[in-house]
Amino acid sequence: MDLEESDKVICKPSNIEEIEGGCMFVARLENSDENLLNKVVHNADEAYALYNDYALRMGFCIQKGKLKYYNGTKNIKQREFLCSKEGFKLDEDFCKEKYLKRPETRTGCKTFVHFIVENGVWRVSAFNLEDNHKLALQSERHLLRSGRRISKPRADVIDTMVNVGISAKNSYSYLTTEVGGSENVGFTERDCYNHVNMQKMIMISAGDVQSLLNHFKSKHAEDPMFFYTIQVDQEN
Known part of the structure; x- marks a missing residue:
């Protein structure tokens, strides 16, 4: 689908008409909440949020797709967002040992949204609803x-x-008790663990050895069974 065309309409797997050029299009949705075509936002974050909010209402995850710039500049010209199940996983090298084999989740889903950026305005120029998964x-x-x-x-x-x-x-x-359940808190318990671990890593990566020692001391104060030892080199 050529993003340079100005007259884009919503693609949908049902009620489809074939028009000139062999492209398959349908009329726009009557439900304005689901019809993102020609919706306007003003930056990349708003564009992502617009499609992500739609995707969450429908029940799927999104990912960032292709990004194009105006020639010779760093100004964004086009941006697309895709379903997280878009495409297929590349063939693996079965001769290579895998420590963890994750289940395949991609299904080649065609759902997407394309934005064209003109004079700082992000406009939805193409919008496809054709999903192929639960x-x-x-x-x-x-x-x-x-x-x-x-x-x-x-x-x-x-x-x-x-x-x-x-x-x-x-x-x-x-937090889950405060907001009435895990479905309202906005993240999972694993996300919470990851956040705590990330904060610890930030503290350590700052290069402040004393911060790490203070952390060990506080752990020992909390739990007398917690043990740590330090070995230094000739330069202390």
Whole structure:
């Protein structure tokens, strides 16, 4: 589909008409919430949020697709977002030993949205609804990867609780209780663990050895059975 064309319409797997050139198109959706064609936003974050919100309502995850720039500049000309099940996994080298073989999740899904950027305005120029896989149920949509995010206020709560000795598990449990269940908190328990581990790695990667020693001391204060030892080289 050529993104330079100005008259784009929504593609859909049912009620399809064949028009000149062999392309398959249908009329626009009557439901304005589902019809993203010609919707306008003003930056990349808003564009991602527009399609991601739609995808989460429908029950699928998204990923970033192709990005094109105006010739000789770093100004974005076109941007696409795709279903996370787009395409197929490349053939593996079966002679190579795999430590962890993950199940294949891609199905070649054709769902996408294309944005054209003109004078700082991001406009949806093409929008395809043609999915070929099972969509997440309402009760499962909070688990979709592109919909999971730890907001700044909730990250602050987790950091504060962990810093006073409360486990990541109990911090997550507290937050889910506060908002009425894990489906409302916006992220999973694993995301909470990952956030806590990332904060620890940031502290260590800053190069402050004393911060690491202070962390060990605080762990020892919490648990007398916690043990650590230090070995230094000739330069101390």
